[in-house]
Amino acid sequence: MNTRLRRVGVIGWPLEHSLSPIIHQHWMREANLPGKIYEAIPVPPDDLPAFLGSLAGNGFAGCNVTVPHKEAVFSYIESHGTLDATAEHLRAVNLVVLSDNGKMEGRNTDGYGFIESLRERAPNCLPCKKAVVFGAGGAARAILAALQNHGVQSIAVLNRTQERAEQLLEELKISNGKVFGKDDVRAAIKDANILVNTTSLGMLGAPGLEEGIGIAPAELASGPAGDAVVLDIVYTPLQTELLQAAKKQGLAAIDGLGMLMHQAVPSFEAWFGVRPEVTPALRKLLEDELRARGSLG
Numbered sequence: 001m002n003t004r005l006r007r008v009g010v011i012g013w014p015l016e017h018s019l020s021p022i023i024h025q026h027w028m029r030e031a032n033l034p035g036k037i038y039e040a041i042p043v044p045p046d047d048l049p050a051f052l053g054s055l056a057g058n059g060f061a062g063c064n065v066t067v068p069h070k071e072a073v074f075s076y077i078e079s080h081g082t083l084d085a086t087a088e089h090l091r092a093v094n095l096v097v098l099s100d101n102g103k104m105e106g107r108n109t110d111g112y113g114f115i116e117s118l119r120e121r122a123p124n125c126l127p128c129k130k131a132v133v134f135g136a137g138g139a140a141r142a143i144l145a146a147l148q149n150h151g152v153q154s155i156a157v158l159n160r161t162q163e164r165a166e167q168l169l170e171e172l173k174i175s176n177g178k179v180f181g182k183d184d185v186r187a188a189i190k191d192a193n194i195l196v197n198t199t200s201l202g203m204l205g206a207p208g209l210e211e212g213i214g215i216a217p218a219e220l221a222s223g224p225a226g227d228a229v230v231l232d233i234v235y236t237p238l239q240t241e242l243l244q245a246a247k248k249q250g251l252a253a254i255d256g257l258g259m260l261m262h263q264a265v266p267s268f269e270a271w272f273g274v275r276p277e278v279t280p281a282l283r284k285l286l287e288d289e290l291r292a293r294g295s296l297g
């Protein structure tokens with residue numbers, strides 16, 4: 001923990017409407033940490049090394065990292081600092097922590113956030129027999145590794161670009177993972193215990209899941225086991241078509257705010273030495289913000 005430094009923030013490019021400042025500023029008020037600030041900092045890719053190199057000198061205790069910088073920050077810290085085991089495995093960093101002597105550590109809390117978000121709503125959903133993951137991008141990386149680490153026996157991955165999914169499974173050594181094509185979606189989702197959308201499909205302004213996966217959300221939701229959990233990392237809208245369909249089927253439907261809030265917990269604790277809580281009050285703040293932006297759905 002760094003007591004001297006007062007600045008923290010999230011870096012990304014472009015960085016539009018990040019909810020992270022709302023989360024961390026809420027916790028700063030709760031923990032009575034006056035004088036600390038959490039900033040949303042757009043950092044163009046070309047400026048990233050200089051930004052990271054000047055973090056300590058600019059009074060930062062660390063920062064969160066979002067799209068598209070997670071892999072680049074990993075590479076930077078590989079040669080300028082240390083990495084925790086999770087960041088090392090994922091080759092992606094979403095949390096940078098600076099010690100008092102300016103030493104930089106890269107961590108990754110995305111998988112933690114995902115698992116906690118699942119457990120909050122469905123405490124007994126892990127371990128389980130079968131998980132289905134849509135997508136093979138940055139978000140899928142942390143989620144696939146987390147599912148493997150938490151005792152999922154088989155993981156079916158569906159992605160527009162099948163080779164990307166194959167590569168990801170190989171890179172992460174997910175030996176119980178299998179890539180399915182569009183034509184096999186029905187077989188892939190049958191009797192699944194956990195179904196996760198890690199793609200941007202269904203997000204406001206993006207194509208719907210049906211367009212990307214080839215099956216309507218209602219049919220997608222009818223495939224999994226009767227007590228399955230469906231999680232969508234999309235939170236604009238909060239109630240995606242997939243989650244609405246899951247609810248109609250009587251399945252547990254978990255929106256993307258859960259993972260966002262939970263992945264932030266270890267960051268705040270690492271910087272300030274106080275473990276914050278994910279509460280209904282915090283969720284309400286975020287929902288109010290989304291409502292004000294017209295993106296609650």
Ligand code: ATR
Nearest residue numbers: 135136137138139140159160161164199200207212
């Ligand atoms: P992130 O870091 O947010 O996961 P990403 O790495 O660009 O972003 O990954 C986005 C995911 O959504 C990918 O799985 C992508 O599929 P491809 O690997 O084939 O690109 C998926 N995705 C995005 N737009 C899509 C679309 N229109 N149809 C199908 N899949 C889409």
